[in-house]
Amino acid sequence: MSLLLDNPFQELPPDRAVDTDLFLETVSHIPSFFDCLGSTVFSVIKSDINGNITKIRAVYLKDPAKYVTLQAIVEAERDAHGAQWPKVGATLALMWLKRGLRFIQILLQSLADGERDENNPNLIRVNITKAYEQALKKYHGWIVQKIFRTALLAAPYRSNFLKALSRGEEVKEEDCLANVRQFLVNYTVTVDAIYEMYTNLNAELDYAV
Numbered sequence: 001m002s003l004l005l006d007n008p009f010q011e012l013p014p015d016r017a018v019d020t021d022l023f024l025e026t027v028s029h030i031p032s033f034f035d036c037l038g039s040t041v042f043s044v045i046k047s048d049i050n051g052n053i054t055k056i057r058a059v060y061l062k063d064p065a066k067y068v069t070l071q072a073i074v075e076a077e078r079d080a081h082g083a084q085w086p087k088v089g090a091t092l093a094l095m096w097l098k099r100g101l102r103f104i105q106i107l108l109q110s111l112a113d114g115e116r117d118e119n120n121p122n123l124i125r126v127n128i129t130k131a132y133e134q135a136l137k138k139y140h141g142w143i144v145q146k147i148f149r150t151a152l153l154a155a156p157y158r159s160n161f162l163k164a165l166s167r168g169e170e171v172k173e174e175d176c177l178a179n180v181r182q183f184l185v186n187y188t189v190t191v192d193a194i195y196e197m198y199t200n201l202n203a204e205l206d207y208a209v
Contacts, residue, residue, distance in 0.1 A: 002176075003032065003165050004108075004183035009190050016193040018070045020060050023190070027097070028053055033104060036164035037128075041151035049100045055093035070094060071197050078203070085203050095205060098194045099135055105184065105191050107131035111158075112181045122158045141208045 007029040010022060031053075034046035059077075060067045067073045077091045085091060110127040117126045132148055140148070156164070162176045163169070198204045 002179040002183075003036065003167055005179055008183055009186040011186050012189055012193060016189075016196070018190060018193055018197075020056075020067050020070055020073065021064065023070060024053065024057050024060065027101070030101070030104065036156075036161055038154070038156040038160070038164075041147065041154050044147060044151075045100055045103065049097060052093040052097040052100070056090045056097070059090040070194065071201075074197065074201060074203060078201070085205060087205065091203060092205070094194065095198065095203070098191060098198070099139065101187075101191045102195070103131045103135040105131075105188055106134050108180050108184055109188070111162075112177050112184065116158070123155065124158045124161055125152055125155045128152055128155050139206075139208055144209060 007026055009026050012018065027049075031046045031050050034042045034049075056070075056073070059073055066076070073090045074094065077089050078085060107124075107127050107130070110130050111124065115127060115130070117123055129152055132152070136148070137145060155161075159173075162173060163171070165180070166176050
């Protein structure tokens with residue numbers, strides 16, 4: 001069994017619109033990914049992702065017929081605030097959620113690509129570091145960055161992490177990585193589509209927490 005493939009992301013339609021209901025159902029299983037990293041330090045990201053999913057779902061449930069796609073929600077919130085992007089609501093929640101999803105994407109892609117520390121081949125610190133620096137670091141102040149530096153030191157062994165992704169089963173590394181690559185196909189397209197939407201709508205808010 002594979003933790004990732006139990007609830008895979010679906011292929012997007014030609015217009016790359018992300019169905020809100022389907023997205024929320026699929027992404028709701030993502031937080032359990034952080035349990036595979038072992039340390040409770042990573043619960044910070046897990047909690048953040050859970051919170052943002054909850055906020056987006058709350059907005060969606062107010063009018064499911066209107067908010068069929070994620071873009072419909074974002075555009076409606078923009079219009080409600082006089083064409084200004086609010087630091088509230090689903091728009092802000094999705095902005096931070098996509099960054100957490102990008103973190104996972106880069107981490108898994110780095111593993112799938114075989115990137116590793118030759119001096120410590122059974123550590124995934126190099127993969128997590130790459131993911132954090134590219135997806136999250138620029139949005140964090142020094143206090144939050146310090147928390148993540150601690151998290152890096154608590155990263156599990158590569159073998160333990162891959163075993164956790166396989167729900168504790170003894171699976172050959174290459175078979176596990178094949179599952180990761182399969183999962184990444186639609187997951188990456190979905191995350192990229194959300195990023196593109198924010199770029200096209202000029203909805204990105206660049207500030208640190």
